[in-house]
Structures are given as structure tokens and as C-alpha cells.
Amino acid sequence: MLKMPLYLAVLRPGGAKYWGTVRFPEEERKTMPLSDDQLADITAARENAQPTLRAVAPGMEQHLYTAQPVLDHGFVRVIDYMGDDSAIVQAARVSYGAGTKHVQSDEGLIRYLMRHWHSTPFEMCEIKLHVKLPVFVARQWIRHRTANVNEYSARYSILDREFYIPAPEQLAAQSTVNNQGRGEVLQGEEAARVLELLKTDAGRAYDHYQSMLSQDGQQGLARELARMNLPANIYTQWYWKTDLHNLFHFLRLRADSHAQYEIRVYAEAIAEMVKDWVPAAYGAFEDYRMGGVQLSGKGVEVLKRRLAGEAVTQESSGMSKGEWREFVEVFG
Amino acid sequence: MLKMPLYLAVLRPGGAKYWGTVRFPEEERKTMPLSDDQLADITAARENAQPTLRAVAPGMEQHLYTAQPVLDHGFVRVIDYMGDDSAIVQAARVSYGAGTKHVQSDEGLIRYLMRHWHSTPFEMCEIKLHVKLPVFVARQWIRHRTANVNEYSARYSILDREFYIPAPEQLAAQSTVNNQGRGEVLQGEEAARVLELLKTDAGRAYDHYQSMLSQDGQQGLARELARMNLPANIYTQWYWKTDLHNLFHFLRLRADSHAQYEIRVYAEAIAEMVKDWVPAAYGAFEDYRMGGVQLSGKGVEVLKRRLAGEAVTQESSGMSKGEWREFVEVFG
């Protein structure tokens, strides 16, 4: 009896001879406890470690061979990576040569690079992820163009019967103030009706997908056509490879509180891995990008006036109402 | 009664203050006869032509303000373009200077550039298209990363009730020889059943999309969530801008006979426009890329041996069966 996913065996980098579905059994979805078998598999995989002369990031090695569950059927896992914090420093010192000798520490140099938007040294690190995600999330994600992608093709192969169905606490109403956001969580009958519609429609669409494809007593519709019947919450999978600079850009936009929840959870899962991979770079990113604020020239002026004791209003700030609202959210 | 699309008025480059849906009334889809009103609109738009000192491609000007219908509800239209055949020549002559003076004609130089993969002069031309297309086509299209894209966002706005339903002659079975292709056209009951499923599922999914969004007596689900119920044959729209070199690459892959029909018709519609825009470059592209063949080293050897009178078989060719089959398809 197959109790646990086979992904440890199936998806070994460099060794996989075919590609199979990773399944998280329904009942184990949330907790992902490690079974004895699984622990044995991991142990075996880790015993297969091979020697390399390349830079090794110990914090990242621990993420290889594990898949971080995201949403109800999705995951993110690291397939491969190149470089570490030292690779960023090494590349910067090639560029700046003796000019950087006065910077004492590697971390100080990395913070300096981040602060001054010197992005090329961060491009010297690369990451390759295997991601399973709903199609509507994939459509948003793919807009980040500076990446290499190989996606599961529903033209060649048949998709699995797996759909994203939001957890009750994610079933939110349209925001009344933000055209692209969510408001309160739906309650009672409305929530129940929505859940029922999403589940039933997805199931029926998949049943019909299968019956159109079926070659049992009929020719069977071409896969490249049948797929058009499937809704945007069906899961797809891809390999996605990018450099650290572009990954930070992705994280800044997608781990942001304004990003849609369903992509944000992927960004957050990736961020946790990056933190272990390049701790100094991630620290600088957190301070200067995620936790930072971009001030306009007007914003700088207002702050100076307020520091000098002046009470500035929206009218006297020169800012639009929208900009003022965002400014006040940060500085009160 | 709305007889004709409003796109002439709504979508004027540089003048549009809002963006509206372009509709092709069901009964006029195929022929698109020009009504008197429409002719008047076009005349009016053309009277709005403004003087410019930039390169003007007369063949392309005629495509501005017209939308080329594709599939049942889609279209392609040119919003803007930069450069013409002369711009390619001009850029090449900057690079090669006096070195190109012996090449007599512009067309000869363009053919030389295409033959020798000198791609940068072709990058000096740029095109911006407005495309309406099914989501599953968009997903294939977006894989061409060297382009600028602005897509209609179903997170912000509500999608229209428009789905791609294949014409009967496109309702084909899975190919038995090609994993990513179509075989014979479905007939009789099977065809009828597939059509019925596609139409009914799309309609029902849209009804439920609307009922989940509705704020009539309920809060209404967030748009960013409700969209996940919509199937992949719903239409979306985008602005897509790329340079001529990358456009040729797109056309080579997507106007190819192995491309899926539903994206190929878009590629073919674009190819017709490009032919009018840069006739010399398009001619070279047709000869060297679309009509050309990439021979392997083994293929060259086999041809030489055959030209010398030898009868070469797959076994003696050194080619794999697959490569040999493709070779024989071309050269017999």
C-alpha cells in the first residue's frame, strides 16, 4: 500500500528517469509528518551526497529533497542552486577591486551593494525550483520574464484531478476600498454556496475533460483541445530557474502584503529557503526592500518640514490624496 | 441596436480615455463587411492622420485602425510600429560602415543579414499589437519572454462572457502518431457531445462566476478568487510589444505547421501584417526560416553521398530513426 509520496525517489536531481506526480494524501496535507519510511528515504538520499569543489551553502542543502507544502495541493522544492553569500562578495570584489578593501566585513559589503542598487553581484547566485501551483497563480507568476521555465504540458499529457479550493478563512468578499483586494471573510450560507460551486464545477469540468479524452468506444478528443474545459484552479507544475537579483524582485512584489494571498504563500515559502541559503543577502533585502520605503521628492520635503517642527497637511504637502494616504500610513 | 463594433472610436492610439470591449456580432464574424457608418468612421480616423518626421511604412499604416478577426471572438490589431525595411538597412550600415558598400541593394543586404543570423539590425524595428485570445492560447504565447505585455486583469475587472468554441472542422481527435497533435476530425455523435459539453460547461462556469461575484443580497466573492472558476477557453486581451527579430522567432515557431491550430491562426494573421510592413525582411524570413531547413552534419554528409550517386539508408546514414524520417520527408 502506497502511504506516502514517492517524490524522494522519483525526483532526485540528476537521477530521475521519468517524472511522476507528487501527491499529498488529503489527510496528511496540513501536518506532513514524516513517516519512518520517509525518514529512511531521506537518510538514503543524504547518503548519496557527492563531493564537489563548488561553493556549498549548508543552509540550502537541507532544503534539497524536501518539498514545502503550499495551499491545498501545491508545493515548492529546491532542485538546485549556485553560489552563496560569498559568491556575491567575490563578484563585487572583482568589480571594485582594491576599491572595496576598506569595507571590513562581507555582510557590510552586501548591505552596501543592496543599498546602492548594485544588482549585478546578486545575479551571480542562481536557484532552480520545482513548483506545483494553480493555473491562475502560474499566470501571475510567469509575468516575471527574466527566468527559465519548463512547465508541464497539457498538450502532451493529461492533467491530474487536483484543484485549489480555498480554505474557509480565505473565502473573502471583494474589498470595498481596493479594486484588487479582498475584504471580509464570507460567512454562513454565502460561503457554503461558493465552496459548493467551486468544488462541483471543478469536478464536473474534470469529469467532462476525461470523458472527452476517453478512447473507450470513441476516438477521443485531442488533449490540446480537451484542456480548454479545465478551470483556472487546476494545478500545474513547472521548473523555474532565476538569479538571486530577479528572485528578490519577485519576492518584493509577491511576498508583499498587497499581493494576492494565493501567490504570496509561495513567495513566503521561497523566502524562508532564501534566508537559509544567503543569510546576509536576505537580511539586507529584508531591511532595504521588504521593510523599506520609497520616498518621493515631495515626501522627503514633508519629512524635513515636520522634523523642523512644521505641521504639514495634505493640502500643503503637494501630494495627491492617494499619495498622502500612503505616506501617513507609514509616518502617521 | 449595436450593429458594429465601437473599436474605431474607443481604441484610438493616443486618444483613448477608457478601454472597452470589441465585439464581433455573431452573424458578421466571418465576412466583416464594412457598413456605411464604419467606412465613415475609418475615413474620419484617417483624416486625423498627423504629420511625423519618423519613418513611415505605408503598408502598415493601412492596418492601423483595423482589427483582424481570429477564431470566433478574437482579433489582432496593430496599435503602433517603429521602423521599416530601411531602418534595418540603416542599422546594418552603422555596424558595417564602408564594409557593406559593395552590396548593391537594400534587399540584398537584408537577405545577407538573415542568412548569416545577424539579428541585431532586425531588432531596430518594433511592433505593438492588441490581441484578444483564449486563455489557453495566451498561456502558450507568453512563453516568448522577450516582449512587453499588459494583460487585462481579472483581479481588477470582470471578464466578458466570451468563450472559444472550436468550429466543427477543428474538433479533432488525438493524433495516434504525434503526442502533441491532432488526428482525424470527430464525426457525428461524438462531435456533437463534445461541442455540447464545451458550450454547457463554459456557460455554467460563467453563470456561477457571476453569481459568486454578485453583490445582490450578499457580499459577493472577491474577483481575484471568483476568476478561478473560469475555464481556459475564456477570452482575455493584451497589448503585446516586441521587436522584429523576436517576432520572427515567434512566427517561426507558431506559424509552423506543427503549432497548435488555435495559436497558428494568430501567427498567420500577424505574418500578413508583417509582410505589408517590412516586405524585404519578410521575404528573407520566408525563404531562410519558414521555408528553410536546418541540416545536421550527418544530413550534409548524406546529401553529399547521394549527390555522388550513393544510395544511403537509415542504417548507413548514422541518423536515428526519428531524424531519418524527418530527413526523408524533405528530400525523399
Add this chain to the structure above:
Amino acid sequence: MLKMPLYLAVLRPGGAKYWGTVRFPEEERKTMPLSDDQLADITAARENAQPTLRAVAPGMEQHLYTAQPVLDHGFVRVIDYMGDDSAIVQAARVSYGAGTKHVQSDEGLIRYLMRHWHSTPFEMCEIKLHVKLPVFVARQWIRHRTANVNEYSARYSILDREFYIPAPEQLAAQSTVNNQGRGEVLQGEEAARVLELLKTDAGRAYDHYQSMLSQDGQQGLARELARMNLPANIYTQWYWKTDLHNLFHFLRLRADSHAQYEIRVYAEAIAEMVKDWVPAAYGAFEDYRMGGVQLSGKGVEVLKRRLAGEAVTQESSGMSKGEWREFVEVFG
């Protein structure tokens, strides 16, 4: 007698059959007064204006057919452009649809896009420049990779005898505080000696370049080899084409006060053109990028504490000395 450059005739977009050198006679370099002949040429060129249905930016049309002198022998001129402020708005409204209807004005929307790093609508505008610049400037410039380039090839053709020699007020010493900056202007004998060395070495290198190439009584060295003798202050030329988003990125880095003077003057010349081309976008860029400040999370905290009346020192700020110094430069 040829008093003025022929570039008006030679470099007409769409009409040029060969490419020639643009010369600014030594004595007219600074003022570039228009001769009667030149005015006649411009008038003639402007009478050649052709009608187009594309978006036309009147502010940019005036820059076509003019070359903006930069440094002692360089220039920037616009060859072609695509789009205007309205094109940015148009693309944004495709994405955001009805979601943007509450934004009143085009300028407000453009400022919103810039403030929130929504960069894709800005990519819908494109510009093509012809630039003449010293090689060491070109080497810095080319690092901006998202652009299309055709450069004059010294492998094919012979370079002109034109070198950048700094004006006396630009002949500065190495900065004692900044590894990549200039300090005080050199004076007296030291300045004279430097100027003399730069001029003499460039002239001699060029003389030897010519004598190695010469086929007078000898074979003559290949051009692709002889060019290696030329110093980095020789002028080259290229066509450079990029979209507005990437151009703004270029301007942010290169029109910045920390950029090397010799590339900054090009960036500033381009900025002046962009201001006339897309005034609303440029205004937003100036406010949010050029005049703006990126605050770290620590910087935000310090400002909040100071606004609350606390006196914060570097020690209590959590910032490094370098970061604190930069912070204090802005906010005192």
C-alpha cells in the same frame, strides 16, 4: 566650402542609403548656430513630414533631425520613437480595466504607476537613439543589457581620428574620500602635463593605426588587429534602442550625481528629450526616482523616533557608519 555637417541629409530615417560621419567643426562646437543652409535643410526635411495614424508626440518631433552635441565630439539624436504619455495610460487601462475608472486624470494614473513600481505600462514606449561617444563611456553604457544595439564596427571599417580630451574644468584629481570619484580640479603644470600626454598619445596611436593599416608599399595589417592600438577615448557610434522603463533605469543610474561626468552628460541630454516626449511620465520619474530616497526599515524607524521627539545617534540607530552618513546627508 562645406561649413556645416551634412547629417540632416545623410541620416534621414528611412531614406539613408549610406552612413557618414557627423562632424562638428571645432569652432562651432559650443554654440551650434544654425546657418542659412542648415535652416533650409531643416525646413526641407520638415516639409517631408508624412502623415501617420500612430500616436505622435509633438514635443519629440522637434528633436528629430537634430543632434544634441555632447562632450567635444559626441552627440545624441533621436532617430525614432513609439508612443507617448497616452500610450502608458492606454496600456495601464487594458490591465486594470474598470478598476482604474476612479482615477481622475492621466497624470494621476501615471504617478500612481510610478509610485507602485508598475513598470510594464512604461515599457509600451520605445526610443531609438543615435549616439556618438568615447569608447570608455560606451563600455559603461553597454552594461545596460535590456536594449538593442548596432555599433560601428572597427573590424569592418576604419575609425575616425576623433578623441575625447577633457575640458580643463573636468581634469580632476582622484577623490580622497571616494574610490570611484573625482576630487579637486588639477591646476597649473600638472594639468598641462596631463592634457599634453592625452593629446600626444592619442595622436601618436592614431598615426600608428593608420601606418599599420596602410596598403601603400606594404600589405597592411588587418583592421580587426590594428584597432587594438587605439585608446579608450576614441569615439565610436551606435544606434541604441530601449523602452521607457529601461531608459528611466538608465537615467536614474547615469544622470545621478555619482555617475562619471562623461556618461552623465549623455544621460542629461537624453533626459531633456524625454521630458519633451512624455512630460507626465518624466515628471513622475523626477519626483519618485531622481528626487526620491529609498529608506531602509531602520531608516523609517529612526525617522519615526525623531518625529516623536527623540534624538537619535548613529549608535542608537542600528545603522552602519556608512548608512548613517548617507541618511544624515538627506535628513540632517
Add this chain to the structure above:
Amino acid sequence: MLKMPLYLAVLRPGGAKYWGTVRFPEEERKTMPLSDDQLADITAARENAQPTLRAVAPGMEQHLYTAQPVLDHGFVRVIDYMGDDSAIVQAARVSYGAGTKHVQSDEGLIRYLMRHWHSTPFEMCEIKLHVKLPVFVARQWIRHRTANVNEYSARYSILDREFYIPAPEQLAAQSTVNNQGRGEVLQGEEAARVLELLKTDAGRAYDHYQSMLSQDGQQGLARELARMNLPANIYTQWYWKTDLHNLFHFLRLRADSHAQYEIRVYAEAIAEMVKDWVPAAYGAFEDYRMGGVQLSGKGVEVLKRRLAGEAVTQESSGMSKGEWREFVEVFG
């Protein structure tokens, strides 16, 4: 006495705290015999190999910690890599899923991908090189834009006194038939004069560079200005990182017999490493790209006619003279 380069110690990935010059002593330039010390260093480095769970390419590991000499003072060395042949297969199988199960071997699949221009799986491999090269080679190389680069900055630091001086057999005359090529090797007095000019000018330029920079009894010119006096044969260094697909594109253009010798030797040195890294992919690349031929539609027609026994001439081929000449070079 420093007999051998310190690069083994200095440039260890992940461990380098500063960056130093790699020197190949004049007398050891050609043979690069390994000294006992050096062998000890390599042994020590190899004992530092760390375990990793990532894909390891044994053929590539042997290139780490070695620098392949190129030209008189240049080199190429691998700093890091990601993936191997299996990673290409793995990515392809994600895309094509069950659709590829009929392809028997990994090598067959890789050849199929290469033959049909399915480039994305090749993008899943990445390489990072450290290259020392003359500036005029760097200027050609940088035109390949899809790469990450960190170059030594002469704005920050002082360049070393190292210039490329062609070996006598490379000192060729301008080709009389090819505007961008070399003809016969220069002989006797002309060769001697050219060598003398290149050496003397480079030496003098460097002497003056140093004397302008000197702060001995004077302020010293800023480095960002003094560098403009240096000729294009001075050596620079950079880190260059790209994916395998783009690397193959680079190799196709630069390892081609029409490429300039001075960049071709770098491409050839890299090709040797790639062969050890991804032998199956390199084999396919060699057969389909390097050894392959792109036929135009006209070329296909001519071959068919000739195979059918017809004697085709340039006039009856429909080809231009140039295209016919290139065609006949291949097929006689």
C-alpha cells in the same frame, strides 16, 4: 620569490576574501607545467571538496580550480556550474510528461530537443566563468546580452601592465576578399614594424597612465579619467555567467571559423569544458549547430533538383551570387 600564480589560494569559490591578479610568468606561458607546490595546492583544494545533494558533473569538477591559458596573458576558468545532461532531460520530461516515454534514451531525447529548437530545457544548466581577456575582445563578447557580468572596474582600481601582443603567426594582413577577415600573414620588415609599434605604444601608454595617476609630488589624475589613455589590447577580467542555451549560441557564433581569432580561442577553450560537462548536449550541439547547415527554401529546391539529376546553375537556382557561392562551398 614568487614563481607561480597564487590563484589557487586566492580565488577559491566561497572562500575568497580578496581578489588578486593571476599572473602567468612569461617563460611558462605556453606550457604551464605544474610545479610541485602547485600540485600540492590542487591536492589540498581537492581535499576540501564538500558533500552536496545537487547534481554533480564529474567531468566538470576536474575543471574547477584550474585556469585554461588563452592568448598571451588571458585565461578561462570555471567558477561554478549548475546541472548536467540529466538536468536537461529532467526538465524536458516535466514539460512533455508521459508524451516522452517512447523516447528510449536520454541522449536521444537531448538530440530531439536540439533538432527541434526546444531550447528551454538547455536553459536549466548554468555556468559561471572567470575570464581574463583583452578589452577589444571583451567589447565583442559583451554583445551577448543574456548573461550576468561583473567586470574589473578601472574606475575603482588600477589595471595591470598586461597587453595582448599577437604571436607572429597571427599578425595577418587585411583580407582582400572579406571586409571583416584576415589574409596572409605579414612577413619580414612589415611584421617587425607592426610588432614594434604595438609593443612600444602599449608600453608608453601605460607609463603615462601611471605617471598621470601618480600622487608622488602631485595630486594625481582620477582613475576614471586616466584609464582613457589605455589601448584596447590591455587585459581586463570578469565573471561571466550564462545558461547553456545562451552559451551554445555564443559558441556557435564565436567558435565559428569566421569569428575573429582572438575571441575564437576563448570560445574553443570553453567548448572543451562544455564537452566534459554535458557530453550528450555538446554532441548534439556539434552535430546540429556547429556542423550543421541552414538551407533556404531555394537551397532545398536546388538540392531536390540535383538529386533528381538536373544540373543547376546559379542563374537557374534563383539564388544571389553570394548565396550561391556559400551553397557551392558546402555541396560542391
